[in-house]
Amino acid sequence: MLTAKGAATRQRIVEGAALLVRDRGVANVGLDDICAATATSKSQLFHYFPDGKADLMLAVVRYEAEQVITDQLPQLADLTTWRNWQAWRRRVIQIYDAQRAACPLRALTTQLGTADPATREVVEGLTDTWAAYLAAGVQALKDAGEIDPRIDVQKTANAILAAVTGGATLLQSTNRLSYLEDALTEALDNMRRPRNQYVAGGG
Amino acid sequence: MLTAKGAATRQRIVEGAALLVRDRGVANVGLDDICAATATSKSQLFHYFPDGKADLMLAVVRYEAEQVITDQLPQLADLTTWRNWQAWRRRVIQIYDAQRAACPLRALTTQLGTADPATREVVEGLTDTWAAYLAAGVQALKDAGEIDPRIDVQKTANAILAAVTGGATLLQSTNRLSYLEDALTEALDNMRRPRNQYVAGGG
Structure with missing residues (x-):
């Protein structure tokens, strides 16, 4: 279970990733772009999406x-x-x-x-x-x-x-x-x- | 204008290319594959499709x-x-x-x-x-x-x-x-x- 704060961070990452993907397409969005756009560290991102990009893209879907x-x-x-x-x-x-x-x-x-x-x-x-x-x-x-x-x-x-x-x-x-x-x-x-x-x- | 024979050859190339594309997808079909599958030489293919693959794919569409x-x-x-x-x-x-x-x-x-x-x-x-x-x-x-x-x-x-x-x-x-x-x-x-x-x- 995520805390309320954790859920909010996760949601911020997903929404930020979704905007990037809408704009550039899946192939042209890297984890670094998503970290930068959502003010998230790589370790935070992997905390919420242990399998990385595939995991995160499913959340975006x-x-x-x-x-x-x-x-x-x-x-x-x-x-x-x-x-x-x-x-x-x-x-x-x-x-x-x-x-x-x-x-x-x-x-x-x-x-x-x-x-x-x-x-x-x-x-x-x-x-x-x-x-x-x-x-x-x-x-x-x-x-x-x-x-x-x-x-x-x-x-x-x-x-x-x-x-x-x-x-x-x-x-x-x-x-x-x-x-x-x-x-x-x-x-x-x-x-x-x-x-x-x-x-x-x-x- | 193509002769009847020319039109038949062109059609054979298009249909052969269409089958390959259905099977493997555009990205995985090269002109060599199409030549092989349709018993056509590269120069014949370029005779009918001067711009090569893009031209041929539009014909397939x-x-x-x-x-x-x-x-x-x-x-x-x-x-x-x-x-x-x-x-x-x-x-x-x-x-x-x-x-x-x-x-x-x-x-x-x-x-x-x-x-x-x-x-x-x-x-x-x-x-x-x-x-x-x-x-x-x-x-x-x-x-x-x-x-x-x-x-x-x-x-x-x-x-x-x-x-x-x-x-x-x-x-x-x-x-x-x-x-x-x-x-x-x-x-x-x-x-x-x-x-x-x-x-x-x-x-």
Whole structure:
């Protein structure tokens, strides 16, 4: 267990390392750079990260994964009304519009390689956490009678998460925001439409 | 202009290089490897690719982008009925299920870096082509009266493309197929639902 002071030092190192990595990429950041940027000695750094850079980079991956959720708060944690879903949608578009090609987590995991089981575990954990927040929001609308009671909560949450992910991926590869906007609009509107009603002839 | 024979030789080099790159990654494939694998001399290779490896890798990017579309044919080019949309959906899931973590185009553009304007142009061209096929399919259903005439064709096509992209991205990062399945099911079902009809209370 770390003391409060120890935890604060560790966090300072992780956040400093994250900023450097965002700026220069994993390959171009050494432990000396991180010590200098965070006013930490090498022995302090190894105290918190006994395996050195690999250890620290995994902590940075965890930090960046937390940021993905934190950036969406408080909206993501309060998807209890249709109005709040719209506020979350605006927040997500604002985040990715500002980031453009530079999603820090994706850049980092690409550089580290997703084959590493510890990195994969963090990304899977983020996916689960994100989907769980969305599912809680879909469930809240269902409980409030604002959407069709026949809706499948998990499938709907997965589809909304895929809309964000796909919109962000297409934004990064084309620099166009419209995919994210259209995907989120359609996924959220779809949630509000009655189930099992199709246009005549579409059977 | 290349002669038919010249075009065939060039194509053989590109396809051979693509296989090597899929297998080993850009950094681990040299021009000698490509010459050996495609039974080509160095001077032949430079005849078709005067700037050498960079030139050839861009041709491989173009080839892999074409493959993304080709893999989805004939289904993608014939989205004229609801039944055909379902066949395309099954085909897409089959493709990404087989690829899992290994989408060749994404791996390649990640290795080359998407900052390169020529690479970006290929990726944007692929996105446009793909969206145009989907839009043609949405328009066909609209013309046939199978979906609501008020539907916005381009926004719907964008949302479906984002569903595929997001589902594939989540599959690659979590190795779970359910995001792609759920995202496609929801996006296609959504297309068939009447516009502007929401569950009461959801206003």
